[in-house]
Amino acid sequence: MAVLSKYVIIVSGGTGSRMDSSLPKQFHLLNGLPILMHSLYAFYRNDKSIKIILVINKAHQKLWEDLCKKYAFEVPYDLVYGGESRFHSVKNGLDFIFKQESFLTNVLIGIHDGVRPLISQEVINRAYSTAESNGSAIPAIKSRDSIRIINAKKENKAIDRDSVLIIQTPQVFRADLLQEAYKHKFEESFTDDASVIEKSGYPIHLIEGDIRNIKITYPTDIDIAAIWVK
Template identity: 50%
Template sequence: MRKNYVIIVAGGSGSRMNSDLPKQFLLLAGKPVLMHTIERFTRATSNPKIIVVLNESLLNYWKILGKEHHFEIPHAVVKGGNSRFQSVKNGLEKIFQLEADNLEQVGIAIHDGARPLISPNLIDDCFDALYEHQATVVAVQSTNSVRIGSVSESESIDRDSVWMIQTPQTFSAQVLKEAFLQSELASFTDDASVVEKLGYPIHIIPGDHKNIKITFEDDLKIAQLYLQ
């Protein structure tokens, strides 16, 4: 039977939130955003083991928050790196150590800590898709008209062919092990782009427009409304 893991990447800063506190620690419905995110994965029947990647300077603060909010969901914590690529790589190395003799039976999701509204059913869909595909992303089609180019010259494109990428992005462990042996490139904007560089096709799983990423202050207000 396959064993599932999720790496929840939570190393962002609060620079775009007008806050000194990183967005994953801001309160949403009375508790930190990151705690909501972790809880969503515990509700999934795919039952992934949880690894949280945090900036080293915030490890102790996370422990304090856990005590304050009586947060007891089992999860491992790994130190983050200087980039998302390095942070994910650190999380993967933890899994590779734990499952060194069983990688062919391991599925791994990678999820943004600041996406606290992910549906447990969608999480399950992502892991189920690994039985047919080695690399998947959650995405929603654009609801807006789309133009590509610069401010001085652009052209319209068919919005039905435009997908807005979300997380989780889910992969077989063996594919990720190969992909993250590569040197980091500026073109690696997400985990799928790392895998795609090796030539693996990326399968799209239709996502959920409610699966927003907390980036700006208004996002927190929207998330609060969705939780009511």
């Protein structure tokens, strides 16, 4: 496949309710810069031809614009408003891209959580190159902890942790696969983009993720990320 265009949709519409703060987590500072800016910088540094689509809550637009001015943030991007769920936010980003591109089989689209600021250049490269060859690429790491599963009766039992993988982003796909998959109506089982693709019957290709590629969720996550951020 001859790739003509590469995109990344950076989804950042959350409110950060688990951060014990009224400020959404993507706008908290990490080593002197808002978390979300680290995420955008990672893709801009990787390949300046990657077109960045930033999806945010409309209510956060003024706050984000003020931060961009304060920190002289000049990474180019297109802004799209989020929807009622992550699924709908991604769909809004995809719809924006589909209006720009005619030959979707020659387009790769990555989808990344805005609060994963430590994404490495190696994982970004691996994700796009694998998706170019196989149609999809989903970073995953093994669990280091013991795992137990709970059923509907609240009963729990241990399972083999080697059979469990922790999924990360960016998840990268050929654009025509995403266009077909996102014709589905939202389902609660759609916890990430791979689950939407899988619903359409397309195979999911896993790649090696990075233990440092954490999702900022709790205040202590910022302290951990500050040790690793470059």
